[in-house]
Structure formats: C-alpha cells, structure tokens
Amino acid sequence: MPKPKATYEWKENNACTATYKVLEGDKFLDQFEDSEISFDKAPSVKLEKLRYFPQTTTNPQILEVLSFEIARKFITHIVKVFTVSKQNTATSSAAIISSIAEIFADGEKTIKDLAEIVDANIKFPDES
Amino acid sequence: MKKPTQFIVFALLLVSKLAFSAESDAENKNSGFDFNPIVIDSKDGIGATVGIEYKFNGELLSKDFDSKDSGASFNPNIAIGSAVVSYSGSGTVAVSKVRNPKNFLEFLLDAKLRYSAPRAGSVTGGLFSKYETDQSFSNKQLVYGLGATYGKYAALAANDFVALDANYGRVDPKDDSERKTAIGTTTLDSYYRWNLEFLYMYPLNWKTVRTVEFNYRYFLENNAPSAIKSAGLDKHELATLRVGLKNDLFIAYSTGKLPFDRKNDNIFQIGFSYKLN
Numbered sequence: 312m313p314k315p316k317a318t319y320e321w322k323e324n325n326a327c328t329a330t331y332k333v334l335e336g337d338k339f340l341d342q343f344e345d346s347e348i349s350f351d352k353a354p355s356v357k358l359e360k361l362r363y364f365p366q367t368t369t370n371p372q373i374l375e376v377l378s379f380e381i382a383r384k385f386i387t388h389i390v391k392v393f394t395v396s397k398q399n400t401a402t403s404s405a406a407i408i409s410s411i412a413e414i415f416a417d418g419e420k421t422i423k424d425l426a427e428i429v430d431a432n433i434k435f436p437d438e439s
Numbered sequence: 440m441k442k443p444t445q446f447i448v449f450a451l452l453l454v455s456k457l458a459f460s461a462e463s464d465a466e467n468k469n470s471g472f473d474f475n476p477i478v479i480d481s482k483d484g485i486g487a488t489v490g491i492e493y494k495f496n497g498e499l500l501s502k503d504f505d506s507k508d509s510g511a512s513f514n515p516n517i518a519i520g521s522a523v524v525s526y527s528g529s530g531t532v533a534v535s536k537v538r539n540p541k542n543f544l545e546f547l548l549d550a551k552l553r554y555s556a557p558r559a560g561s562v563t564g565g566l567f568s569k570y571e572t573d574q575s576f577s578n579k580q581l582v583y584g585l586g587a588t589y590g591k592y593a594a595l596a597a598n599d600f601v602a603l604d605a606n607y608g609r610v611d612p613k614d615d616s617e618r619k620t621a622i623g624t625t626t627l628d629s630y631y632r633w634n635l636e637f638l639y640m641y642p643l644n645w646k647t648v649r650t651v652e653f654n655y656r657y658f659l660e661n662n663a664p665s666a667i668k669s670a671g672l673d674k675h676e677l678a679t680l681r682v683g684l685k686n687d688l689f690i691a692y693s694t695g696k697l698p699f700d701r702k703n704d705n706i707f708q709i710g711f712s713y714k715l716n
Binding site for chain 1: 494505507508513514515516517518519520525527529547551553588589590597598640649650687689
C-alpha cells in the first residue's frame with residue numbers, strides 16, 4: 312500500500328477536484344453546498360462536519376460499516392466520472408477501498424486527507 | 440448548581456474547547472479523543488446541567504482476507520473481508536452528576552470479522568467485552584458475548600444510511616444499587632441480555648436544516664426475575680431524534696433511558712458540535 316507523502320498539497324489536480332466534486336455534487340454524495348464550502352476552503356474541513364457522519368451514536372461498529380459503505384460509494388462515483396487505474400498494481404482494489412474507509416471512519420480527518428489517500432492509490436488521466 | 444453558574448461553566452467549556460481546538464488544528468490531527476460541550480435539560484424537575492459528551496476508539500490488530508485482484512485495473516465492486524481487534528469508549532459527564540439523565544458510560548473491547556460487498560451492504564460480527572458504569576462509578580458491570588452489525592448506504596433514498604447493531608451477552612453486575620433494592624439482596628447473580636441499536640440518517644438540502652437522524656437503543660434481560668420486571672429494570676430503551684442545523688448547531692430530543700440512567704425522562708439538548716484533536 313503506497314504511503315501518502317508527509318505534506319500533501321491541495322490543488323486543482325484530478326485527485327483533489329474529483330474528491331471535492333464527488334463529496335459536493337447533488338448527483339453524487341451531496342455532503343455540503345459549494346456556496347458554503349468552496350474548493351479553496353475545502354481542504355481543512357473535517358469529515359465529521361459532513362452529512363454522512365452520525366451524531367446520535369458513538370457505536371464504533373455502526374461507524375465501521377458506514378465508513379465501508381460510503382467509501383465504496385465515493386470511489387464508485389469517481390470511477391464513473393474519471394478513467395482511473397491503480398497507482399500500484401500490487402495493491403488490491405479491496406485494500407484501496409479499505410484505506411479510504413479508514414479515512415471516512417475518522418471524523419477528525421479532513422477533505423484534504425481524503426484527497427491525499429485517493430491520490431496515493433488512484434492514478435488519474437493527468438498523471439499518465 | 441444555580442443556572443447562572445451553569446451557564447458560566449458552559450461558556451468556559453466552550454471557550455476552552457475552541458481555544459484548544461484552534462491550537463491543535465495546527466498540530467497533529469491523528470489523536471482520537473473527541474468531546475462536545477452540551478446543556479442538558481430534563482422534564483422531571485431535577486433541572487438543567489452542563490457537561491460534555493466524549494468518545495474515543497482505535498484498532499489494536501487487523502488482518503485482511505480480501506480478494507487479491509492483480510493488474511492496474513481498479514474494481515470498485517470487489518468484496519472486502521478482514522479480522523479486527525478494536526477498542527472504544529463513550530459517555531456523557533455532567534458538572535452536576537445528580538442531574539445527569541444520560542448517566543451511562545461504556546468501554547468496549549472486541550474481536551470480529553467484517554465483510555463488505557456492493558449492493559448487499561456491510562456487516563461485522565464477533566466477540567465483545569464491555570464495561571458499563573455511571574459517572575460516579577457507584578454502579579458498574581461487565582458484559583461479554585456475541586454481536587453483529589449491518590449497515591447500508593443509499594438504502595431507501597440517495598445518500599441515506601440505515602444500520603442495525605445486535606448483541607447478546609452475559610452481564611456480570613459488580614454493583615447495581617437499583618437491582619439490589621429490587622431483588623432485596625446484597626449479592627447479584629449474572630444474567631443474559633439483548634442489546635439492539637438502530638440508526639437512520641437522512642441528509643436534507645434545506646437552507647437551515649442539514650440532517651435528520653433517528654437513533655433507538657433497546658436492552659432486554661432474558662428470563663428476568665419477577666422482582667426485576669416489577670421494578671421495570673428488565674428492559675431499557677432510549678430514542679433520540681436529532682436535527683442538524685447550519686453552523687454546527689443542533690437540536691436533539693431523547694425519550695427513555697439506558698441502564699444506570701436516573702429515571703424515565705424526556706431530554707432536550709441544544710448545543711454546538713466541536714472536536715478536540
């Protein structure tokens with residue numbers, strides 16, 4: 312599993328724009344409005360502030376199954392919009408989805424953290 | 440505690456949390472302890488109190504049993520499986536513990552298998568061991584047994600989420616004053632208990648209302664003695680409806696009680712949500 316770099320730069324590459332658009336888009340996960348969280352403000356927004364994150368329970372089992380569900384949905388939307396492949400052919404698709412689920416399960420992680428793990432594991436057209 | 444003092448304490452909690460949060464934003468984001476300052480008001484006349492909701496969790500061991508697809512092609516529909524040993528804790532601690540209607544703290548250690556597949560949803564299941572107590576640790580018990588959790592995203596509508604968590608376990612009461620009083624003894628025997636939790640979340644695209652969440656927890660003692668049934672200690676249930684608003688504000692209404700909670704109650708909560716890194 313490729314490890315993300317120590318500092319990741321939020322910029323208008325495919326990984327960051329895909330992460331932002333899939334989280335924000337009404338036709339995708341619709342987690343926030345672009346009028347409230349612009350692309351420039353997005354990297355510091357914590358995932359616990361998004362609509363998918365539960366506030367009436369702290370049950371870790373529920374949060375765990377939720378994170379796998381939304382991670383699969385998130386990456387499925389990305390695959391539909393972009394022509395992508397693995398960054399590392401030795402990494403399984405399941406391991407990539409699990410690493411994205413790990414980010415979604417941690418409300419302290421940010422949108423930039425999510426883009427970083429996407430960029431570390433998924434190769435976009437602007438990287439070929 | 441008088442109301443003006445409670446508001447001062449709440450304000451101090453909020454300000455300290457904001458200051459701590461702002462400071463730690465610049466540092467490490469990976470620590471796992473969260474808390475929210477809250478005001479709790481109940482309708483049974485015991486009055487309002489301020490306090491914090493806290494939670495923490497982490498994984499001790501993890502082993503994947505995933506399908507190993509090779510090559511550059513990425514498959515979002517692949518099945519996922521793994522074995523995990525994890526821990527967690529959560530609860531509400533009030534400045535005035537006699538006024539805390541959500542007086543139930545939990546610490547959990549579990550070993551489980553998990554499986555996720557497209558369209559079918561995600562499930563985890565295995566062994567658990569849990570320590571339950573109240574804020575003063577005067578009532579406490581150890582629970583261990585089997586549990587399973589199922590969850591599905593986009594179950595009934597786009598981007599909604601539904602989950603059901605079910606556990607069956609043996610309860611070893613270390614101290615339980617209500618139970619001792621009901622049975623009329625100073626020693627307590629072990630018993631078996633069902634514990635169910637249901638969650639439904641629906642995102643809204645309104646100007647002020649962002650999310651609606653419904654949570655329901657149910658505890659049922661298996662073959663409870665008649666004295667326990669008469670005292671109403673054989674089952675506990677708590678339903679919570681939470682409306683998430685703009686700017687991290689929320690309104691929540693709870694009815695019922697969990698084990699060790701003070702009494703059947705209707706609880707209103709109004710507050711802000713912030714996290715401590």
